Amino acid sequence: MNILVTGGAGYIGSHTCVALLEAGHSVIVADNLSNSKIETIHRIKEISNKDVLFYQIDVTDEQAVEAIFAKHALDGVIHFAGFKAVGESVERPLHYYYNNLVSTMVLAKVCQHYGVHRFVFSSSATVYGENEVPFKESMELLPTTNPYGETKAMSERILMDIAHANPKFSVALLRYFNPVGAHESGFIGEAPNGIPNNLMPFVTKVAKGELDKLRIFGDDYNTVDGTGVRDYIHVMDLAEGHVAALDHLDEGAHIYNLGTGEGTSVLQIVKTFEEANGIEIPYEIVDRRPGDIAYCYADASKAQKALGWTAKRDLKAMCTDAWRFEKQYQALVDMK
Numbered sequence: 001m002n003i004l005v006t007g008g009a010g011y012i013g014s015h016t017c018v019a020l021l022e023a024g025h026s027v028i029v030a031d032n033l034s035n036s037k038i039e040t041i042h043r044i045k046e047i048s049n050k051d052v053l054f055y056q057i058d059v060t061d062e063q064a065v066e067a068i069f070a071k072h073a074l075d076g077v078i079h080f081a082g083f084k085a086v087g088e089s090v091e092r093p094l095h096y097y098y099n100n101l102v103s104t105m106v107l108a109k110v111c112q113h114y115g116v117h118r119f120v121f122s123s124s125a126t127v128y129g130e131n132e133v134p135f136k137e138s139m140e141l142l143p144t145t146n147p148y149g150e151t152k153a154m155s156e157r158i159l160m161d162i163a164h165a166n167p168k169f170s171v172a173l174l175r176y177f178n179p180v181g182a183h184e185s186g187f188i189g190e191a192p193n194g195i196p197n198n199l200m201p202f203v204t205k206v207a208k209g210e211l212d213k214l215r216i217f218g219d220d221y222n223t224v225d226g227t228g229v230r231d232y233i234h235v236m237d238l239a240e241g242h243v244a245a246l247d248h249l250d251e252g253a254h255i256y257n258l259g260t261g262e263g264t265s266v267l268q269i270v271k272t273f274e275e276a277n278g279i280e281i282p283y284e285i286v287d288r289r290p291g292d293i294a295y296c297y298a299d300a301s302k303a304q305k306a307l308g309w310t311a312k313r314d315l316k317a318m319c320t321d322a323w324r325f326e327k328q329y330q331a332l333v334d335m336k
């Protein structure tokens with residue numbers, strides 16, 4: 001299939017491009033590079049030994065999106081493009097609502113116009129709110145605590161309504177749990193700007209000596225060791241989940257959790273990282289982070305049954321692959 005990948009230069013999008021190319025699909029990326037670098041597109045080509053078409057456009061720009069649809073016979077769209085920093089979304093709500101909602105509506109509208117019926121959307125486990133674990137797709141959603149989470153819940157709703165009104169429209173709403181790690185080549189990975197918000201990129205910066213220690217947000221949750229529990233999933237498993245979703249798309253809107261079904265605490269991540277890579281991660285316990293919940297992990301059985309997909313890579317691989325990318329990243333940037 002000929003697939004338009006919005007946000008394909010970003011963390012999850014770039015790994016999904018590799019998985020799509022490996023599965024024999026053709027890839028056209030649309031990204032405004034607001035949170036990524038063109039170098040990533042070169043690296044996708046190097047890893048896969050295949051070509052990728054790239055358009056530097058903003059996907060809220062309907063004319064620019066339409067020009068791509070007019071030029072290429074597309075079979076489907078995977079929509080990753082969006083802003084994702086929870087804290088920033090509280091400070092800049094309009095920025096988040098505009099980018100994340102308008103991009104989704106523009107793409108859906110242009111898809112309708114050009115008769116492109118396959119649509120895969122990046123949603124998030126954050127839409128469950130503080131529900132009972134494990135989170136199941138059939139659960140009623142609870143309010144999220146921030147505009148970012150609301151953009152995901154609203155985008156899901158918009159796409160569900162469009163699918164309801166247009167029976168041919170086939171949408172997969174993929175609720176990601178916590179993607180970590182990198183492609184095993186170490187060529188692409190997660191490279192956030194500035195000080196990372198998320199756990200794994202923070203840990204790799206501490207391992208590299210760029211940050212002095214990890215601050216663990218709370219050890220008084222009702223969990224195995226008091227630290228927060230999440231469902232960490234290797235980004236290449238997540239990427240392959242997109243290929244499976246695309247291959248199994250049926251008419252209507254279908255929601256799938258993409259997680260492992262396993263919960264891991266912050267301290268367990270630190271320990272696994274230390275053992276897997278032979279590096280000590282100094283840490284201190286600080287106050288809870290506002291908005292955090294104790295537990296978040298998936299019931300991953302629906303994706304397994306319906307898509308024949310399951311996460312294969314373990315926590316150790318997530319830690320070694322994340323560290324390999326972090327070590328090579330600066331060296332590769334310096335080379336170019």
Ligand code: NAD
Pocket residue numbers: 006007008009010011012013030031032033034035036057058059060079080081082083084099103122123124125176177178179
């Ligand atoms: P990312 O920031 O690395 O990638 C997003 C990409 O979209 C970037 O390359 C950015 O330049 C691009 N982009 C943003 N707005 C755009 C616009 N208007 N037009 C064109 N390009 C635009 O983020 P990611 O971690 O790869 O996340 C991808 C998607 O998955 C996002 O929608 C995010 O909300 C969702 N998601 C991510 C996580 C996570 O933990 N990383 C978890 C759940 C859901």
Ligand code: UDP
Pocket residue numbers: 178197198199200202214215216217218227228229230266289292296
């Ligand atoms: N966390 C932490 N220190 C950090 C970053 C994260 O202790 O510097 C914890 C956080 O409280 C949560 C887990 O690690 O329990 C995962 O956080 P992340 O921000 O990566 O993902 P999310 O909160 O979206 O699940």
